Amino acid sequence: MANSEYEYVKREFEFDRCLPPSNWIVVRIDGCHFHRFSKVHAFEKPNDENALRLMNACATAVLEKFPDIAFAYGVSDEYSFIFREETEFYHRRESKILSLCVSYFTSVYVMKWKDFFPNKELKEPPYFDARAVCYPNLKTIRDYLAWRQVDCHINNQYNTCFWMLVKSGKSEQEAQLALKGTFAKDKNELLAKQFQINYDDELAMFRKGSSVYREKVETTVKIDDYGEPIKRPRLKVTVAHVDTIGTAFWENHPHILREGKFMHGFVKKFGINHIFSPCNWIIVRIIACQFDQFSTIHSFDKPNDETALRLMNESASLMMEQYPDIVFGYGFSNEYSFVFHEKSELYQRRERVLPLHRINADTTL
Numbered sequence: 298m299a300n301s302e303y304e305y306v307k308r309e310f311e312f313d314r315c316l317p318p319s320n321w322i323v324v325r326i327d328g329c330h331f332h333r334f335s336k337v338h339a340f341e342k343p344n345d346e347n348a349l350r351l352m353n354a355c356a357t358a359v360l361e362k363f364p365d366i367a368f369a370y371g372v373s374d375e376y377s378f379i380f381r382e383e384t385e386f387y388h389r390r391e392s393k394i395l396s397l398c399v400s401y402f403t404s405v406y407v408m409k410w411k412d413f414f415p416n417k418e419l420k421e422p423p424y425f426d427a428r429a430v431c432y433p434n435l436k437t438i439r440d441y442l443a444w445r446q447v448d449c450h451i452n453n454q455y456n457t458c459f460w461m462l463v464k465s466g467k468s469e470q471e472a473q474l475a476l477k478g479t480f481a482k483d484k485n486e487l488l489a490k491q492f493q494i495n496y497d498d499e500l501a502m503f504r505k506g507s508s509v510y511r512e513k514v515e516t517t518v519k520i521d522d523y524g525e526p527i528k529r530p531r532l533k534v535t536v537a538h539v540d541t542i543g544t545a546f547w548e549n550h551p552h553i554l555r556e557g558k559f560m561h562g563f564v565k566k567f568g569i570n571h572i573f574s575p576c577n578w579i580i581v582r583i584i585a586c587q588f589d590q591f592s593t594i595h596s597f598d599k600p601n602d603e604t605a606l607r608l609m610n611e612s613a614s615l616m617m618e619q620y621p622d623i624v625f626g627y628g629f630s631n632e633y634s635f636v637f638h639e640k641s642e643l644y645q646r647r648e649r650v651l652p653l654h655r656i657n658a659d660t661t662l
Protein backbone atom coordinates (compact mmCIF):
# COMPACT_ATOMS: atom_id res chain seq x y z
CA MET A 298 0.00 0.00 0.00
CA ALA A 299 1.43 3.38 -1.01
CA ASN A 300 2.15 5.80 1.79
CA SER A 301 0.16 9.00 1.65
CA GLU A 302 -0.78 11.72 4.08
CA TYR A 303 -4.06 9.86 4.54
CA GLU A 304 -2.45 6.59 5.56
CA TYR A 305 -2.87 7.54 9.23
CA VAL A 306 -6.59 6.69 8.94
CA LYS A 307 -5.59 3.05 8.78
CA ARG A 308 -2.65 3.19 11.19
CA GLU A 309 -4.45 5.13 13.90
CA PHE A 310 -8.04 4.02 13.57
CA GLU A 311 -8.09 0.46 12.29
CA PHE A 312 -7.77 -2.14 15.01
CA ASP A 313 -8.10 -5.85 14.54
CA ARG A 314 -9.41 -7.91 17.39
CA CYS A 315 -7.44 -11.12 17.56
CA LEU A 316 -9.17 -14.07 19.16
CA PRO A 317 -7.30 -15.34 22.23
CA PRO A 318 -4.71 -18.07 21.63
CA SER A 319 -5.19 -21.62 22.83
CA ASN A 320 -8.97 -21.33 22.60
CA TRP A 321 -11.20 -23.29 20.26
CA ILE A 322 -13.02 -20.90 17.94
CA VAL A 323 -16.64 -21.42 16.96
CA VAL A 324 -18.06 -19.37 14.11
CA ARG A 325 -21.84 -19.69 14.14
CA ILE A 326 -23.72 -18.38 11.15
CA ASP A 327 -27.50 -18.03 11.13
CA GLY A 328 -29.89 -17.28 8.28
CA CYS A 329 -31.36 -13.76 8.54
CA HIS A 330 -35.15 -13.71 8.44
CA PHE A 331 -35.28 -17.31 7.32
CA HIS A 332 -38.81 -17.58 8.64
CA ARG A 333 -39.76 -15.30 5.78
CA PHE A 334 -37.22 -16.77 3.34
CA SER A 335 -38.63 -20.28 3.88
CA LYS A 336 -42.19 -19.01 3.28
CA VAL A 337 -41.25 -17.11 0.13
CA HIS A 338 -39.63 -20.27 -1.25
CA ALA A 339 -42.40 -22.59 0.01
CA PHE A 340 -40.09 -24.82 2.07
CA GLU A 341 -41.78 -27.92 3.41
CA LYS A 342 -42.76 -27.74 7.07
CA PRO A 343 -41.26 -28.36 9.49
CA ASN A 344 -38.23 -29.67 7.59
CA ASP A 345 -37.42 -29.19 3.95
CA GLU A 346 -35.01 -31.96 3.00
CA ASN A 347 -33.64 -30.11 -0.03
CA ALA A 348 -33.11 -26.89 1.91
CA LEU A 349 -31.19 -28.76 4.60
CA ARG A 350 -29.11 -30.66 2.01
CA LEU A 351 -28.28 -27.32 0.39
CA MET A 352 -27.06 -26.02 3.78
CA ASN A 353 -24.94 -29.18 4.14
CA ALA A 354 -23.46 -28.73 0.66
CA CYS A 355 -22.47 -25.17 1.59
CA ALA A 356 -20.84 -26.35 4.83
CA THR A 357 -18.97 -29.06 2.91
CA ALA A 358 -17.68 -26.43 0.49
CA VAL A 359 -16.55 -24.26 3.42
CA LEU A 360 -14.57 -27.15 4.94
CA GLU A 361 -13.03 -27.95 1.56
CA LYS A 362 -12.01 -24.32 1.15
CA PHE A 363 -10.65 -23.75 4.68
CA PRO A 364 -8.65 -26.73 5.99
CA ASP A 365 -8.32 -25.06 9.41
CA ILE A 366 -11.96 -25.89 10.16
CA ALA A 367 -12.02 -29.22 11.95
CA PHE A 368 -15.74 -29.79 12.31
CA ALA A 369 -19.09 -28.20 11.50
CA TYR A 370 -22.55 -28.77 12.87
CA GLY A 371 -25.75 -27.57 11.26
CA VAL A 372 -29.43 -27.46 12.08
CA SER A 373 -32.30 -25.44 10.58
CA ASP A 374 -30.84 -22.17 9.19
CA GLU A 375 -27.66 -22.23 11.27
CA TYR A 376 -24.20 -23.75 11.01
CA SER A 377 -21.33 -23.78 13.51
CA PHE A 378 -17.75 -24.05 12.28
CA ILE A 379 -15.06 -25.15 14.70
CA PHE A 380 -11.44 -24.13 14.44
CA ARG A 381 -8.86 -25.97 16.54
CA GLU A 382 -7.32 -24.20 19.50
CA GLU A 383 -3.91 -23.92 17.81
CA THR A 384 -5.21 -22.48 14.54
CA GLU A 385 -3.30 -19.53 13.11
CA PHE A 386 -5.92 -18.90 10.42
CA TYR A 387 -5.44 -15.24 9.43
CA HIS A 388 -3.52 -14.77 12.67
CA ARG A 389 -6.83 -15.35 14.46
CA ARG A 390 -8.16 -11.98 13.31
CA GLU A 391 -11.85 -12.05 14.17
CA SER A 392 -13.14 -9.91 11.32
CA LYS A 393 -11.25 -11.95 8.70
CA ILE A 394 -12.41 -15.29 10.11
CA LEU A 395 -16.05 -14.23 10.38
CA SER A 396 -16.34 -12.49 7.05
CA LEU A 397 -14.61 -15.27 5.12
CA CYS A 398 -16.81 -18.01 6.56
CA VAL A 399 -20.10 -16.19 6.15
CA SER A 400 -19.43 -14.78 2.70
CA TYR A 401 -18.15 -18.05 1.26
CA PHE A 402 -21.11 -19.97 2.70
CA THR A 403 -23.59 -17.46 1.28
CA SER A 404 -22.00 -17.43 -2.18
CA VAL A 405 -22.11 -21.22 -2.36
CA TYR A 406 -25.76 -21.16 -1.21
CA VAL A 407 -26.66 -19.02 -4.20
CA MET A 408 -24.44 -20.96 -6.62
CA LYS A 409 -25.84 -24.35 -5.61
CA TRP A 410 -29.49 -23.32 -5.25
CA LYS A 411 -30.40 -24.73 -8.69
CA ASP A 412 -28.79 -28.11 -7.87
CA PHE A 413 -31.23 -28.58 -5.00
CA PHE A 414 -34.24 -26.64 -6.31
CA PRO A 415 -34.14 -27.13 -10.10
CA ASN A 416 -37.75 -26.03 -10.42
CA LYS A 417 -37.73 -23.13 -7.98
CA GLU A 418 -36.47 -19.68 -8.72
CA LEU A 419 -34.34 -18.02 -6.03
CA LYS A 420 -36.56 -15.02 -5.36
CA GLU A 421 -34.60 -13.20 -2.67
CA PRO A 422 -30.93 -13.08 -1.80
CA PRO A 423 -30.25 -15.27 1.25
CA TYR A 424 -28.00 -13.69 3.85
CA PHE A 425 -26.52 -14.82 7.12
CA ASP A 426 -25.17 -13.20 10.25
CA ALA A 427 -22.12 -14.57 12.04
CA ARG A 428 -20.49 -14.48 15.44
CA ALA A 429 -17.30 -15.93 16.85
CA VAL A 430 -17.16 -17.45 20.30
CA CYS A 431 -14.04 -18.84 21.98
CA TYR A 432 -14.01 -21.94 24.17
CA PRO A 433 -11.04 -22.68 26.40
CA ASN A 434 -10.93 -26.48 26.28
CA LEU A 435 -12.30 -29.72 24.87
CA LYS A 436 -15.00 -30.04 27.51
CA THR A 437 -16.56 -26.69 26.66
CA ILE A 438 -16.39 -27.33 22.92
CA ARG A 439 -18.08 -30.72 23.40
CA ASP A 440 -20.69 -29.06 25.61
CA TYR A 441 -21.24 -26.41 22.93
CA LEU A 442 -21.97 -29.11 20.36
CA ALA A 443 -24.21 -30.95 22.82
CA TRP A 444 -26.11 -27.69 23.41
CA ARG A 445 -26.80 -27.28 19.70
CA GLN A 446 -27.82 -30.93 19.28
CA VAL A 447 -30.16 -30.88 22.29
CA ASP A 448 -31.73 -27.74 20.80
CA CYS A 449 -32.12 -29.53 17.49
CA HIS A 450 -33.87 -32.46 19.19
CA ILE A 451 -36.22 -30.33 21.31
CA ASN A 452 -37.21 -28.04 18.42
CA ASN A 453 -37.62 -30.85 15.92
CA GLN A 454 -39.76 -32.97 18.19
CA TYR A 455 -41.99 -30.00 18.96
CA ASN A 456 -42.21 -28.90 15.32
CA THR A 457 -42.97 -32.44 14.10
CA CYS A 458 -45.92 -32.65 16.51
CA PHE A 459 -47.04 -29.09 15.81
CA TRP A 460 -47.17 -29.48 12.04
CA MET A 461 -48.80 -32.94 12.21
CA LEU A 462 -51.57 -31.43 14.34
CA VAL A 463 -51.97 -28.50 11.91
CA LYS A 464 -51.96 -30.81 8.88
CA SER A 465 -54.66 -32.89 10.59
CA GLY A 466 -56.98 -29.88 10.74
CA LYS A 467 -56.14 -28.03 13.98
CA SER A 468 -55.48 -24.30 13.85
CA GLU A 469 -51.95 -23.16 14.76
CA GLN A 470 -53.32 -21.81 18.05
CA GLU A 471 -55.05 -25.12 18.86
CA ALA A 472 -51.88 -27.05 18.07
CA GLN A 473 -49.86 -24.76 20.32
CA LEU A 474 -52.35 -25.25 23.14
CA ALA A 475 -52.35 -29.04 22.70
CA LEU A 476 -48.56 -29.13 23.14
CA LYS A 477 -48.35 -26.70 26.04
CA GLY A 478 -46.62 -28.25 29.05
CA THR A 479 -45.97 -31.61 27.37
CA PHE A 480 -42.76 -33.59 27.92
CA ALA A 481 -40.72 -35.53 25.35
CA LYS A 482 -42.50 -38.76 26.32
CA ASP A 483 -45.94 -37.16 25.78
CA LYS A 484 -44.94 -35.90 22.33
CA ASN A 485 -43.69 -39.33 21.29
CA GLU A 486 -46.96 -40.83 22.49
CA LEU A 487 -48.99 -38.20 20.61
CA LEU A 488 -47.14 -38.97 17.37
CA ALA A 489 -47.54 -42.74 17.86
CA LYS A 490 -51.22 -42.74 18.93
CA GLN A 491 -52.68 -40.01 16.73
CA PHE A 492 -50.50 -40.32 13.64
CA GLN A 493 -48.91 -43.81 13.85
CA ILE A 494 -45.50 -42.18 13.64
CA ASN A 495 -42.51 -43.58 15.49
CA TYR A 496 -40.41 -40.47 16.12
CA ASP A 497 -37.21 -42.53 15.85
CA ASP A 498 -38.13 -43.40 12.25
CA GLU A 499 -38.00 -39.73 11.22
CA LEU A 500 -34.96 -38.85 9.08
CA ALA A 501 -31.78 -38.77 11.18
CA MET A 502 -30.93 -35.43 9.51
CA PHE A 503 -34.06 -33.94 11.07
CA ARG A 504 -33.54 -35.50 14.50
CA LYS A 505 -29.78 -35.19 14.90
CA GLY A 506 -28.80 -32.30 12.66
CA SER A 507 -25.80 -32.57 10.35
CA SER A 508 -22.14 -33.04 11.24
CA VAL A 509 -19.47 -32.26 8.68
CA TYR A 510 -15.88 -33.45 9.08
CA ARG A 511 -13.00 -35.13 7.29
CA GLU A 512 -13.08 -38.91 7.12
CA LYS A 513 -10.41 -41.25 5.78
CA VAL A 514 -11.79 -43.00 2.71
CA GLU A 515 -10.12 -45.38 0.26
CA THR A 516 -9.79 -43.36 -2.93
CA THR A 517 -8.59 -44.50 -6.34
CA VAL A 518 -5.50 -42.42 -7.05
CA LYS A 519 -4.58 -44.05 -10.37
CA ILE A 520 -5.00 -47.16 -12.49
CA ASP A 521 -1.98 -49.47 -12.70
CA ASP A 522 -0.58 -51.09 -15.90
CA TYR A 523 -2.97 -54.03 -15.50
CA GLY A 524 -6.03 -51.79 -15.28
CA GLU A 525 -6.37 -52.30 -11.53
CA PRO A 526 -7.23 -49.29 -9.39
CA ILE A 527 -4.55 -48.17 -6.93
CA LYS A 528 -6.26 -47.00 -3.76
CA ARG A 529 -4.93 -44.85 -0.98
CA PRO A 530 -6.65 -43.52 2.15
CA ARG A 531 -7.49 -39.86 1.62
CA LEU A 532 -9.30 -37.38 3.84
CA LYS A 533 -12.68 -36.52 2.36
CA VAL A 534 -15.22 -34.05 3.72
CA THR A 535 -18.21 -36.11 4.84
CA VAL A 536 -21.71 -35.32 6.13
CA ALA A 537 -23.25 -37.55 8.82
CA HIS A 538 -26.30 -37.36 11.06
CA VAL A 539 -25.02 -38.84 14.26
CA ASP A 540 -25.17 -38.47 18.01
CA THR A 541 -22.41 -36.10 19.11
CA ILE A 542 -23.52 -35.82 22.73
CA GLY A 543 -22.32 -39.29 23.77
CA THR A 544 -18.70 -40.42 23.55
CA ALA A 545 -18.95 -43.11 20.82
CA PHE A 546 -18.61 -40.79 17.81
CA TRP A 547 -15.62 -38.95 19.30
CA GLU A 548 -13.91 -42.19 20.32
CA ASN A 549 -14.24 -43.42 16.73
CA HIS A 550 -12.97 -40.11 15.32
CA PRO A 551 -10.22 -39.07 17.73
CA HIS A 552 -8.46 -36.97 15.08
CA ILE A 553 -11.28 -34.38 14.93
CA LEU A 554 -11.22 -32.80 18.37
CA ARG A 555 -7.69 -33.67 19.42
CA GLU A 556 -5.85 -31.45 21.88
CA GLY A 557 -3.40 -29.01 20.31
CA LYS A 558 0.36 -29.39 20.42
CA PHE A 559 1.92 -26.14 21.51
CA MET A 560 5.53 -25.03 21.28
CA HIS A 561 7.14 -23.15 24.15
CA GLY A 562 7.20 -19.86 22.23
CA PHE A 563 3.42 -20.10 22.03
CA VAL A 564 2.92 -18.58 25.48
CA LYS A 565 4.15 -15.26 24.12
CA LYS A 566 0.94 -14.94 22.12
CA PHE A 567 -1.21 -14.59 25.21
CA GLY A 568 -2.35 -11.25 26.57
CA ILE A 569 -3.31 -9.45 23.38
CA ASN A 570 -6.91 -8.79 24.35
CA HIS A 571 -8.25 -5.96 26.41
CA ILE A 572 -10.56 -8.26 28.32
CA PHE A 573 -9.23 -11.68 29.22
CA SER A 574 -11.41 -14.52 27.99
CA PRO A 575 -13.27 -16.49 30.64
CA CYS A 576 -11.76 -19.69 32.02
CA ASN A 577 -8.24 -18.75 30.95
CA TRP A 578 -5.44 -18.52 33.48
CA ILE A 579 -4.00 -14.98 33.47
CA ILE A 580 -0.33 -14.22 33.96
CA VAL A 581 0.74 -10.71 34.83
CA ARG A 582 4.49 -10.35 34.45
CA ILE A 583 6.07 -7.16 35.71
CA ILE A 584 9.58 -6.14 34.75
CA ALA A 585 11.35 -3.24 36.41
CA CYS A 586 12.28 -0.42 34.04
CA GLN A 587 15.87 0.82 33.81
CA PHE A 588 16.85 -1.38 36.69
CA ASP A 589 20.50 -1.31 35.72
CA GLN A 590 20.61 2.37 36.50
CA PHE A 591 18.47 1.93 39.61
CA SER A 592 20.76 -0.78 41.02
CA THR A 593 23.88 1.30 40.33
CA ILE A 594 22.40 4.36 42.04
CA HIS A 595 21.53 2.23 45.07
CA SER A 596 24.83 0.31 45.05
CA PHE A 597 23.27 -3.14 44.79
CA ASP A 598 25.69 -6.06 45.20
CA LYS A 599 26.70 -7.70 41.92
CA PRO A 600 25.50 -10.04 40.45
CA ASN A 601 22.84 -10.58 43.14
CA ASP A 602 21.85 -8.28 45.93
CA GLU A 603 20.19 -10.47 48.53
CA THR A 604 18.39 -7.57 50.22
CA ALA A 605 17.02 -6.26 46.92
CA LEU A 606 15.74 -9.73 46.02
CA ARG A 607 14.15 -10.11 49.45
CA LEU A 608 12.47 -6.75 48.95
CA MET A 609 11.04 -8.03 45.64
CA ASN A 610 9.82 -11.18 47.40
CA GLU A 611 8.30 -9.18 50.23
CA SER A 612 6.47 -6.97 47.72
CA ALA A 613 5.19 -10.05 45.91
CA SER A 614 3.94 -11.55 49.20
CA LEU A 615 2.07 -8.32 49.97
CA MET A 616 0.55 -8.38 46.47
CA MET A 617 -0.69 -11.92 47.03
CA GLU A 618 -2.14 -11.00 50.41
CA GLN A 619 -3.93 -8.07 48.82
CA TYR A 620 -5.23 -10.09 45.87
CA PRO A 621 -6.32 -13.61 46.83
CA ASP A 622 -7.05 -14.33 43.13
CA ILE A 623 -3.29 -14.61 42.60
CA VAL A 624 -2.48 -18.25 43.24
CA PHE A 625 1.23 -18.25 42.46
CA GLY A 626 4.09 -15.83 42.07
CA TYR A 627 7.51 -16.43 40.61
CA GLY A 628 10.33 -13.94 40.54
CA PHE A 629 13.99 -13.56 39.75
CA SER A 630 16.29 -10.64 39.02
CA ASN A 631 14.11 -7.60 38.24
CA GLU A 632 10.91 -9.40 37.26
CA TYR A 633 7.93 -11.15 38.85
CA SER A 634 5.14 -13.22 37.30
CA PHE A 635 1.75 -13.54 38.99
CA VAL A 636 -0.69 -16.27 38.10
CA PHE A 637 -4.38 -15.40 38.46
CA HIS A 638 -6.81 -18.23 38.89
CA GLU A 639 -8.77 -19.12 35.74
CA LYS A 640 -12.04 -18.27 37.55
CA SER A 641 -10.78 -14.87 38.68
CA GLU A 642 -13.25 -12.04 38.10
CA LEU A 643 -10.96 -9.37 39.49
CA TYR A 644 -11.84 -6.06 37.83
CA GLN A 645 -14.06 -8.03 35.41
CA ARG A 646 -10.82 -9.40 33.89
CA ARG A 647 -10.06 -6.01 32.33
CA GLU A 648 -6.44 -6.02 31.29
CA ARG A 649 -5.82 -2.34 31.93
CA VAL A 650 -6.88 -2.39 35.58
CA LEU A 651 -5.39 -5.64 36.76
CA PRO A 652 -2.84 -4.90 39.51
CA LEU A 653 -0.02 -4.48 37.03
CA HIS A 654 -0.45 -0.73 36.97
CA ARG A 655 -0.80 -0.46 40.67
CA ILE A 656 2.50 -2.14 41.37
CA ASN A 657 4.28 0.12 38.93
CA ALA A 658 2.81 3.18 40.61
CA ASP A 659 3.44 2.05 44.17
CA THR A 660 6.97 0.87 43.87
CA THR A 661 8.34 3.35 41.36
CA LEU A 662 10.72 0.67 40.12
Ligand SMILES: Nc1nc2c(ncn2[C@@H]2O[C@H](COP(=O)(O)OP(=O)(O)OP(=O)(O)O)[C@@H](O)[C@H]2O)c(=O)[nH]1
Pocket residue numbers: 327328329330331332333335336340341342343344345346348349373374
Ligand atom coordinates in the same frame (compact mmCIF):
# COMPACT_ATOMS: atom_id res chain seq x y z
N1 LIG B 1 -40.50 -24.53 6.47
C1 LIG B 1 -39.22 -24.58 6.86
N2 LIG B 1 -38.73 -23.53 7.55
C2 LIG B 1 -37.45 -23.57 7.94
C3 LIG B 1 -36.61 -24.67 7.68
N3 LIG B 1 -35.40 -24.42 8.20
C4 LIG B 1 -35.47 -23.20 8.78
N4 LIG B 1 -36.72 -22.69 8.63
C5 LIG B 1 -37.21 -21.38 9.13
O1 LIG B 1 -36.13 -20.65 9.61
C6 LIG B 1 -36.38 -20.22 10.95
C7 LIG B 1 -35.07 -20.21 11.71
O2 LIG B 1 -35.25 -19.67 12.98
P1 LIG B 1 -34.65 -18.25 13.37
O3 LIG B 1 -33.24 -18.16 12.91
O4 LIG B 1 -34.92 -18.11 14.82
O5 LIG B 1 -35.58 -17.24 12.59
P2 LIG B 1 -35.23 -16.16 11.48
O6 LIG B 1 -36.50 -15.80 10.80
O7 LIG B 1 -34.12 -16.65 10.63
O8 LIG B 1 -34.78 -14.92 12.36
P3 LIG B 1 -33.30 -14.26 12.52
O9 LIG B 1 -32.31 -15.38 12.52
O10 LIG B 1 -33.36 -13.56 13.84
O11 LIG B 1 -33.15 -13.31 11.38
C8 LIG B 1 -37.39 -21.21 11.49
O12 LIG B 1 -38.19 -20.65 12.48
C9 LIG B 1 -38.19 -21.56 10.28
O13 LIG B 1 -39.23 -20.62 10.12
C10 LIG B 1 -37.17 -25.77 6.94
O14 LIG B 1 -36.51 -26.77 6.65
N5 LIG B 1 -38.47 -25.66 6.56
Ligand SMILES: [Mg+2]
Pocket residue numbers: 327328329330331332374
Ligand atom coordinates in the same frame (compact mmCIF):
# COMPACT_ATOMS: atom_id res chain seq x y z
MG1 LIG C 1 -32.25 -17.26 11.43
